[in-house]
Amino acid sequence: MCRNIKTLYNFAPPATDDEIHAAALQYVRKISGFAAPSAANEAAFNRAVREVETASSRLLGSLVTTAPPKNRAVEAAKARSRAERRFGPTGTVEGDPGHHR
Secondary structure (H helix, E strand, O other), rough: OOOOOOOOOOOOOOOHHHHHHHHHHHHHHHHHHOOOOOOOHHHHHHHHHHHHHHHHHHHHHHHHOOOOOEEEEHHHHHHHHHHHHHEEEEOOOEEEEEEEE
């Protein structure tokens, strides 16, 4: 089950369709309580994901700001640092020195 949905607005490069879809899927999973729907609920679940994805894309495309776009790498490093302060050092995942568990 998803634990957090990441901010997608005002990044360089902009959020991709895949990122918007993933956020929509996380949202629908969270509010429905289903990690994967039953066959009886699959159509409604998938329709909700599409609708949230469409609304999210429309929202992201219509927002305006004068703030400069955020750098994804810098923001990811800040998030890792916050997590490390909160939970302590966790090490790295094998094969990826930049990715923390």
